Amino acid sequence: MISVWNKKVEFPKWKQTLVIKRDKYIKMIKLCKNVLSKKIPKEKNYKCQGFLIGKRYPDRIEILDVIQAKTDLRQKEPFKSYIDKMLEKYMISPPTSKQKIADCPYCYFRDRGFVISAEEYESVAEKSKKKGLEIVGIFHLHYCPYPTDMSSITKYDVMLWNPRLICAVVDMSYLAWKKILKAMPEIPKEDKPKSPQIRFYKVTYSKKVYEFPVKIF
Secondary structure (H helix, E strand, C coil): CCCCCCCCCCCCECCCEEEECHHHHHHHHHHHHHHHCCCCCCCCCCCCEEEEEEEECCCEEEEEEEEECCCCCCCCCCHHHHHHHHHHHHCCCCCCCHHHHHCCCCCCHHHCCCCCCHHHHHHHHHHHHHCCCEEEEEEEEECCCCCCCCCCCCHHHHHHCCCCCEEEEEECHHHHHHHHHHHCCCCCHHHCCCCCEEEEEEECCCCCEEECCEEEC
């Protein structure tokens, strides 16, 4: 049984504001909810990731479109071996306790993480450029409660993240709370989220983490 639970982690605020259209915010949630409603093969995790399309300004970043990624090369070499190594290094607590990760009751350690193909990334970037836009970030789904609350960026995310891109975490744990409490009874019931949460992070080149203040319009 895993006995690790941290309440919502707070991060210092980034200097720019993230501005997102309400329908695009909702679209991210719907895409993730749709994925979670489907059956998946054993030893696979629910995954939903994609592109945040928009514009950059000195005081803000605007997200004007959201596109779900179609590719995931997580189980293809050389990505598989590299991600396995990074997960063992950054997602195990304590660092020597590999068994704790293997015992996670809600997801499969060896399928954590995702890799969008370079071809898909370049295709989306080119189509966005023709509209006067660019890829400003990547969103991805969190639903497994290990090692911290699901709205927080993980150490693994931080170490692999491209600092040029916003990291958006879509926390859908409210849909799975009964299963989470059954697997991890030490979690206080009052910590239950009442709705989906999306948090947007800035990871610097020195691997410092900030959270964007968000304005939905």
